[in-house]
Amino acid sequence: MPTLGTCPVCERAIRVRTGKMVHHGYQRPGSGHIVGDCYGVGTPPYEISSEGTRGYRDHVVAPRLARDETFLARLEARTVEELHYERTVPVPTTLQRGWTGRRTDPGWTTTVGRIRFDEAEPDQQRVWERVYGARLDTTRSEVAWMQRELERCERLIRDWAPGELREVESEPQPGRQRRRRRLFRRTR
Numbered sequence: 001m002p003t004l005g006t007c008p009v010c011e012r013a014i015r016v017r018t019g020k021m022v023h024h025g026y027q028r029p030g031s032g033h034i035v036g037d038c039y040g041v042g043t044p045p046y047e048i049s050s051e052g053t054r055g056y057r058d059h060v061v062a063p064r065l066a067r068d069e070t071f072l073a074r075l076e077a078r079t080v081e082e083l084h085y086e087r088t089v090p091v092p093t094t095l096q097r098g099w100t101g102r103r104t105d106p107g108w109t110t111t112v113g114r115i116r117f118d119e120a121e122p123d124q125q126r127v128w129e130r131v132y133g134a135r136l137d138t139t140r141s142e143v144a145w146m147q148r149e150l151e152r153c154e155r156l157i158r159d160w161a162p163g164e165l166r167e168v169e170s171e172p173q174p175g176r177q178r179r180r181r182r183l184f185r186r187t188r
């Protein structure tokens with residue numbers, strides 16, 4: 001019978017195997033936006049220890065917040081002279097479809113561009129200002145999100161108390177994936 005525990009990082013109910021959280025993607029609590037592997041994978045469930053939360057705070061959240069705050073300060077002081085940014089460019093659709101067998105329309109893709117502050121090029125200058133403004137916005141929201149994430153970690157660590165793991169009849173994950181796949185086929 002599968003055992004479920006609370007992930008010490010994303011706070012979702014996840015299967016526990018040999019005392020550790022099994023593989024699962026990270027979801028920002030409340031938004032459902034998956035950003036990759038959850039840092040809580042391989043750590044003990046929250047019911048047993050807040051070790052995973054502390055590791056996430058110290059090795060992910062705190063360094064990232066520090067980096068973001070430093071970069072934001074440089075952006076606000078206008079000392080950044082070069083930026084990398086994502087550009088949306090068309091891809092050869094028919095080739096992509098035929099070769100990779102992708103199920104989604106690969107009409108557009110993103111590529112990383114590089115832009116430098118250059119007073120001599122008025123056109124370049126307009127792109128630069130747009131990219132600079134957009135980066136300011138995203139960096140500000142990233143800082144705000146990391147601050148909330150740090151507060152969430154601190155609260156989890158402060159309020160930690162031992163809890164009971166739950167035995168369940170079946171796992172919730174595979175059923176959800178099957179439903180998603182069916183939905184996907186219908187919309188093709």
Ligand SMILES: [Zn+2]
Pocket residue numbers: 007008009010011012014024025026038039040041
């Ligand atoms: Zn997790």
